[in-house]
């Protein structure tokens with residue numbers, strides 16, 4: 001049974017879920033991050049029995065998410081989950097960088113309580129607004145005693161932080177978990193568990209939050225493909241990049257021009273990781289240069305993981 005008597009802390013950060021458009025038929029020409037999280041909750045009358053606490057931490061289109069917001073968010077979540085009367089946390093977010101925020105929070109905090117990111121593909125003014133149901137489902141997961149760690153809840157599915165990715169530009173069910181599949185479904189406010197709950201790292205690295213975001217290591221993604229240019233990597237190295245994730249072709253393979261430039265970059269102290277631009281599947285096997293595989297992480301998520309790795313070094 002759900003933790004109906006315990007508090008859920010709901011943190012707003014913006015996104016399409018908080019977006020508005022001039023017309024209810026407009027699904028693309030809206031402005032994200034316009035209404036506050038208390039207004040979002042007011043659109044979900046089914047939550048009336050649940051003790052909720054509201055914090056408007058940011059109001060951004062998540063394409064503009066930055067490390068200052070990430071640090072403030074991680075500190076707010078950490079404080080919330082430490083309180084005995086709090087069952088879990090819900091974060092309203094934009095869909096565009098949700099997968100990155102999810103992994104950042106999981107890696108840094110490894111929370112023992114549920115921390116549930118939710119979002120919407122349609123603005124709050126749309127005829128088919130998906131925000132209210134997603135928010136109701138997110139609160140149900142945050143109040144579920146067996147839930148733990150960072151997950152994302154959208155379109156009735158619960159995705160683990162390591163697996164979740166935005167896989168479609170427009171559809172309401174835009175998110176998936178790659179080969180891992182969703183952890184659970186939310187049906188009428190109850191969870192149907194499909195696979196063991198993801199474990200994530202055993203301990204977080206909260207100490208990293210002491211570092212000013214301006215000092216966080218700079219990591220970029222370079223994409224391999226036909227006609228790939230060494231000079232893209234060379235320019236990044238000259239500008240001071242500390243880590244590069246290659247969004248490689250297929251199983252993380254890299255154009256020879258790019259590979260030479262990356263070898264030089266490594267010689268100058270830049271850390272190189274390999275991911276795939278395929279969108280699904282792991283990068284398997286070793287690379288002759290020893291560049292580690294980012295496993296099944298999307299390039300966007302691998303970039304966050306490499307940044308955290310460099311912060312720990």
Ligand code: SIN
Nearest residue numbers: 015016062094095096
């Ligand atoms: C955003 O990511 O903030 C805008 C797009 C969205 O939420 O769907």
